[in-house]
Amino acid sequence: MKQLINVPETVVSDALRGMAVAHPQLTVDVENRIVVRGDAPVAGKVALVSGGGSGHEPLHGGFVGPGMLDAACPGEVFTSPVPDQMVRAATATDSGAGVLFVVKNYTGDVLNFDMAAELAEDEGVQVAKVLVQDDVAVTDSSFTAGRRGVGGTLFVEKLAGALAAEGAPLERVAALARRVSESVRSFGVALSPCSTPAKGGPTFDLPAGELELGIGIHGEPGRERRAMMTSGEIADFTVDAVLADLQPSGPVLALVNGMGATPLLELYGFAAEVHRVLAERAVPVARTLVGDYVTSLDMAGASVTLCAADEELLRLWDAPVRTPGLSWG
Amino acid sequence: MKQLINVPETVVSDALRGMAVAHPQLTVDVENRIVVRGDAPVAGKVALVSGGGSGHEPLHGGFVGPGMLDAACPGEVFTSPVPDQMVRAATATDSGAGVLFVVKNYTGDVLNFDMAAELAEDEGVQVAKVLVQDDVAVTDSSFTAGRRGVGGTLFVEKLAGALAAEGAPLERVAALARRVSESVRSFGVALSPCSTPAKGGPTFDLPAGELELGIGIHGEPGRERRAMMTSGEIADFTVDAVLADLQPSGPVLALVNGMGATPLLELYGFAAEVHRVLAERAVPVARTLVGDYVTSLDMAGASVTLCAADEELLRLWDAPVRTPGLSWG
Numbered sequence: 001m002k003q004l005i006n007v008p009e010t011v012v013s014d015a016l017r018g019m020a021v022a023h024p025q026l027t028v029d030v031e032n033r034i035v036v037r038g039d040a041p042v043a044g045k046v047a048l049v050s051g052g053g054s055g056h057e058p059l060h061g062g063f064v065g066p067g068m069l070d071a072a073c074p075g076e077v078f079t080s081p082v083p084d085q086m087v088r089a090a091t092a093t094d095s096g097a098g099v100l101f102v103v104k105n106y107t108g109d110v111l112n113f114d115m116a117a118e119l120a121e122d123e124g125v126q127v128a129k130v131l132v133q134d135d136v137a138v139t140d141s142s143f144t145a146g147r148r149g150v151g152g153t154l155f156v157e158k159l160a161g162a163l164a165a166e167g168a169p170l171e172r173v174a175a176l177a178r179r180v181s182e183s184v185r186s187f188g189v190a191l192s193p194c195s196t197p198a199k200g201g202p203t204f205d206l207p208a209g210e211l212e213l214g215i216g217i218h219g220e221p222g223r224e225r226r227a228m229m230t231s232g233e234i235a236d237f238t239v240d241a242v243l244a245d246l247q248p249s250g251p252v253l254a255l256v257n258g259m260g261a262t263p264l265l266e267l268y269g270f271a272a273e274v275h276r277v278l279a280e281r282a283v284p285v286a287r288t289l290v291g292d293y294v295t296s297l298d299m300a301g302a303s304v305t306l307c308a309a310d311e312e313l314l315r316l317w318d319a320p321v322r323t324p325g326l327s328w329g
Numbered sequence: 330m331k332q333l334i335n336v337p338e339t340v341v342s343d344a345l346r347g348m349a350v351a352h353p354q355l356t357v358d359v360e361n362r363i364v365v366r367g368d369a370p371v372a373g374k375v376a377l378v379s380g381g382g383s384g385h386e387p388l389h390g391g392f393v394g395p396g397m398l399d400a401a402c403p404g405e406v407f408t409s410p411v412p413d414q415m416v417r418a419a420t421a422t423d424s425g426a427g428v429l430f431v432v433k434n435y436t437g438d439v440l441n442f443d444m445a446a447e448l449a450e451d452e453g454v455q456v457a458k459v460l461v462q463d464d465v466a467v468t469d470s471s472f473t474a475g476r477r478g479v480g481g482t483l484f485v486e487k488l489a490g491a492l493a494a495e496g497a498p499l500e501r502v503a504a505l506a507r508r509v510s511e512s513v514r515s516f517g518v519a520l521s522p523c524s525t526p527a528k529g530g531p532t533f534d535l536p537a538g539e540l541e542l543g544i545g546i547h548g549e550p551g552r553e554r555r556a557m558m559t560s561g562e563i564a565d566f567t568v569d570a571v572l573a574d575l576q577p578s579g580p581v582l583a584l585v586n587g588m589g590a591t592p593l594l595e596l597y598g599f600a601a602e603v604h605r606v607l608a609e610r611a612v613p614v615a616r617t618l619v620g621d622y623v624t625s626l627d628m629a630g631a632s633v634t635l636c637a638a639d640e641e642l643l644r645l646w647d648a649p650v651r652t653p654g655l656s657w658g
Contacts, residue, residue: 191333
């Protein structure tokens with residue numbers, strides 16, 4: 001497996017150097033590994049800070065900007081960032097209105113964000129946390145107690161980011177983030193494994209002619225393997241897996257997310273099948289986002305995330321956002 | 330090679346159905362295969378129409394919207410659209426101010442856009458054309474007489490689209506588009522082949538441990554194969570190949586483009602190396618765009634496009650754009 005890298009040891013810092021040249025509106029601290037809004041701290045605004053292992057880009061660094069995150073802390077590939085990064089991010093972005101940590105549910109991330117919250121509070125920063133655990137595929141996994149946090153993270157960061165941009169106080173932003181976290185579910189499939197720079201090759205085997213249903217974003221095992229299915233069959237299985245756990249009473253926001261190596265041409269076709277299934281299940285779709293947002297390096301495959309939406313969430317979804325990875329309005 | 334599709338025959342129409350549900354601001358005519366701005370024709374504005382074989386998404390359909398294209402015509406995978414699509418796109422978008430066809434230099438595309446221009450003029454639409462032929466890797470190729478059109482297309486569509494949005498007349502928009510076409514050069518590398526739906530597997534062989542320098546966006550042969558190189562070495566070779574043909578007297582706009590399967594993490598690292606080489610060659614970089622924009626299905630690799638910029642081109646680059654694939658301002 002060939003990779004466009006120098007040496008595995010510098011992959012993350014090389015990428016941060018690239019982000020720095022591509023996005024002058026962001027402050028990229030390559031040495032300390034934090035990506036911060038160039039205009040931080042924003043007076044009176046609650047700051048959103050997230051982070052996690054690298055290899056899921058544009059998550060999280062690509063979601064830093066007006067309307068979404070104030071800072072992101074990238075760890076090594078598929079490895080939690082350390083508390084020191086999170087504390088620096090919190091103090092760099094806190095305007096006095098407090099900081100919300102958006103934490104994907106992986107053991108290392110949870111421990112480190114917990115520790116960082118204590119340290120930041122010692123420095124006078126008010127911190128709230130929200131845990132994202134939207135993956136319905138499995139309970140517990142290689143890296144997780146409970147459910148894994150995957151595509152739902154984008155919804156928590158976008159929607160809570162929009163409320164923070166409106167000037168809401170920390171307790172309201174945190175409550176909204178938790179409400180989103182409780183309203184969002186995901187399920188993913190892999191058609192090929194991913195290859196980490198350190199390993200230089202596939203992190204797991206997936207035989208020709210088989211796919212893995214319920215894959216995690218680090219290639220953690222899913223629910224089961226089956227003979228390869230069509231896009232329509234995968235959409236049926238995936239949407240039904242999500243709807244088995246989320247019964248929306250109104251419209252949903254949908255993310256049809258590529259894992260990294262699946263062509264956008266295929267992803268749009270899959271989005272059409274996801275819509276077909278949702279129509280058959282009488283679930284109206286208010287908005288649909290299609291693309292590579294929460295990836296797993298060069299894995300081929302896709303995930304579906306649905307978020308039950310009300311008027312407030314629709315308004316926050318449509319609110320302007322200006323980040324490298326998500327921009328509209 | 331597994332693909333997220335139903336059957337090869339419906340890949341393009343499935344993707345158009347997906348674009349229709351994801352982008353209600355666009356009018357997607359699945360049957361006739363055209364993607365049009367929902368508010369077309371825009372009164373008094375020159376319309377930009379492009380198109381080409383599918384498999385390069387978000388190019389071209391993902392670049393339809395305010396500030397860029399008015400319509401796009403997707404052909405079958407790696408196959409030119411037919412003149413009928415282009416004529417429909419022209420008549421659907423012409424406000425009376427005329428239409429500019431943006432044509433990548435492949436034999437089929439050039440012939441079909443020529444024929445479409447004649448047919449559209451028979452229907453009373455004033456048509457101008459611009460040919461994009463920015464790939465310095467080879468002269469003539471499997472699908473081309475002369476140089477291939479690749480990443481430079483994005484610059485022609487963005488910059489001429491911005492001028493058209495300002496209300497400039499057809500002759501000025503066409504002249505600007507030709508000036509951009511003459512100011513832009515690209516060079517790409519492949520680390521892996523691409524797989525078309527029809528073939529169901531790789532369209533060419535690329536041995537383990539080798540890369541192809543000068544690859545085309547359909548997997549057409551490039552200049553040479555070498556033993557795998559580091560990101561920094563690839564940046565040296567690629568930037569120097571471009572600068573051998575383009576001697577900018579001022580700043581450049583840079584596109585560091587992923588071919589489809591290369592992780593964004595790697596692409597940002599490559600962008601850092603591209604910047605290093607340009608700094609060493611004393612070429613200032615005014616703007617840098619990093620991502621998958623002109624792709625080749627699931628090919629791994631990247632290309633570099635440089636556009637020599639003056640004040641006018643910088644202004645047009647920074648102008649607002651609202652498309653599924655490119656959005657800022």
